[in-house]
Amino acid sequence: MLLIYNKNTNPYFNLAMEEYLLKNFNEDMFILWRSESSILVGKNQNTLSEINLDYVKKNSIPVVRRQSGGGAIFQDLGNINFTFISCNNNSFSDFRRFTQPIIDLLKNLDINAEFSGRNDLLIDGKKFSGNAQYNYKDKVMHHGTLLFSSDINDVSDALNVKPIKFEGKSVKSVKSRVTNISSHLKSPLDVLEFKDLIMDYLSKLNSNNKFYTLNNSDIACINKLVEDKYSTWDWNFGNSPKYTLINTLKYPGGNIEFNINVEKGIINDIKFFGDFFGKLDVSFIENLLIGVKHEEKSLKTVLKNIPINDYLLGANCDILISGIMGSK
Template structure:
């Protein structure tokens, strides 16, 4: 199918709240049969996934005291550090032509053209020489979708490790003992690389893949004032401060979960489920199902099993149910 129209847009801002607002504006604007490549950079930022707990994922006080910003994106997945040594990309498409493998091929071909062999690995990583230089996440809305990720080119790993607080369970699941040991800057593999060189190759690879001359597009074409208010707001980034009576957590192959609950007369009066899973929407449905439940783990397991879920979520629901049932038998 080669009737795809394309656009390429590059942000001239390094403000994460601006760039995430523009990303959502592009998602709203993408046309039927269209693919957009959006390139952007953030300055000294930790970006957390849609369902993550900001108080556990990073040292936000240190980040902000040193002039950085905390941001929350629409997609799921884990926390990442962005600086101007990192290039971010987003593929925004009509849902019918959304193709993760095709989009990944744009990245892989661009990197290959710069003399670096890379491959996709696991649930969302791109590797070179067995180390990660790109994390990817996905978001779907009605008949539109986006796939975005990072490309580490010359990022400051000192700041990355200073701000991110990765759980020991997550590191053990990755089979490594530190964040720094499992990531690599592409400049370490090709010392001549620059952000501009990678950006240009991505544009060339995107244009070649979709065999379409991209239309002109500028950030100034979009009014993102309302979206900027959203992405910069305390409510979006932090939400309510967690004052829960009890929390339990577990890491699964698809990601970690933390159930935080407030109890009243032995029943759950409020619940928040944090996760770095790539799934975005399942956990809000679980929160609703837990509300009003008697606080017994087998009751919680049954409540989770009653939540409407699709085929992609079936194993996740089964894993959480089995974990809670097992935990209820051992307490």
Template sequence: MILSFRYPLIQFIRKYSSVKNEAIHRIIYSSSTNIWFNLATEEWLSNTIKPNEHILFLWQNDKCVIIGRNQNPWKECFLERMENDGVLLARRRSGGGAVYQDLGNTCFTFLVSQAHHQLDKNLNSKILLDALHSSFNIKGHIHGRNDLVYGPDNRKFSGSAYQNTRKFALHHGTLITDVDTNAMKKYLNPNKEKLLSKGVDSVQARVINLCQANPSINHKDLCLAIEKSYRQIYSNNQIPSAEILSKEILNSIPELNTSYKLYSDSQWRFGQTFSFTHEYEKRFPWGTISIGIISERDGLIHTCEIYSDSLYVNMINRLKENLLGQMYTGESIRKACQRTRSQVESEQEKTMIDDIQAWILAQI
């Protein structure tokens, strides 16, 4: 059973901060399914970890796409589909590829202080594999650098990423229990034609939902199994009852609140990427239009060139002016198009703007 901690988390940290040599193991659950909050919580735990602490953090996210630190969201995702369906975009600090997550995923984080511990990735994987084997009779194994796979054809059910600083080492990833695979196809891997980028591409592997190996598996039971395996591995330590962190804690901890604002901010999610060029062309009944957009690291449209054989030159020029300097997101594109629509007079021009808006949004 997962028990809520009996007294405030800060008091718990202070109580054990005087213990210098003996490792203090903590098991922490998030009651939130918001990806930005959970990433912020993970960062806050990393920044406040004590020299003798070893943390297991278990969490789960509602529909979202998470990209790696150096990835280009326009290259990795169908951003307009995500926006329409309420799928959040998040950027983590660690590397790796883009992943889709929903409530069919279980996320884990192993976090240790660099002062007295070393992050043992193989031991962490053993904890996860032992949990699956002992509680669900699922026999997985390590494959490659950071994947856990199942069956003779090595179908992937878990991927990991790592982060190392002078203060802490972090190993986090996800276990796929019952993810919507159709959603993965819907939101990931856009058409990369004419999209030139220096970012990191995602490598899509064959995946398997763990419920295909055991239909009884679910997030709650899997977390309890991982907790049990973790306690068995570190049986020589007195590990307190699991702590539960809720979103209400956000307002009471300034550092956590600051991290949440960062991860939810569009500048971080869209702007922390490499420069890229997006070029596309389409022929409409009223003419052909070609658009070339260059965006720098801030995710803004720094250069916009529009070529068309349309007779409405002023409309094309106004659209170009309204797009320049805007964030390259569906919301900003829509506003720029609607601003242009309000500036033209003829119904033909308004229809053309509607066509262009729908077309551009489909590209990103």
């Protein structure tokens, strides 16, 4: 098995790296990596219904869609990610097999970790690891998180959203009580020391395990994948399942209820209701927005030169866009 100790902390690069290694190597692999503050959403999720958009904007947090299913996660540099890629493997959903080395390592540190439910690892009933898998041809990619010293408040705030606004068939995240591994250690370690400990442990499990370092060609291919896919709106937001957003916004001119149908990230129907006044018919704006991406940049491009106050008295472009995007 090839062992890769990845030091890159760019979340777009790291997700692209997983796909590149999965599709271009024919050896079993184990990869350790960390990402700067970011949100990873599952393959089958509606991105907007999983994130606190205002918090994400305020803190400039990247949002990236991964290849695997499951729920949305927030990660920072206090979280360690591990990835197994197993070739000639038809045992999709065998989560215990890939998480057992982590459990065994923690038991060596006198931490009583256990596998729970479908894909979680717990310490004293609190979650410190969520896991997901993706199948590609005859390979299985298993990846998991390890909360070591993450900011638990950020985890909560970044994913704090009212899903009642959204209706659709996307997979919803399940919130759990969480804990950091560092809180349970008998002797203190920092996150990089713990990362080293994991890699050292895996390297000794099998004498055939050997280290591999990404070369310039690997990195160039990964960066191309970042540019073409993982950093794009189309992948991270536009790839969301069809959904309906229902939102109510109170503003100085009254109340507006937004009913929006979105498919492949594009608005295909939108209606405004409420007790607002306007000297011009608001249907003009509704028709203008059909076919526009459900994102702030595209909305602003369309609405920036429209006299919004003539259609919704007391409103402006920013107020209208915040309501369309689901903000209060």
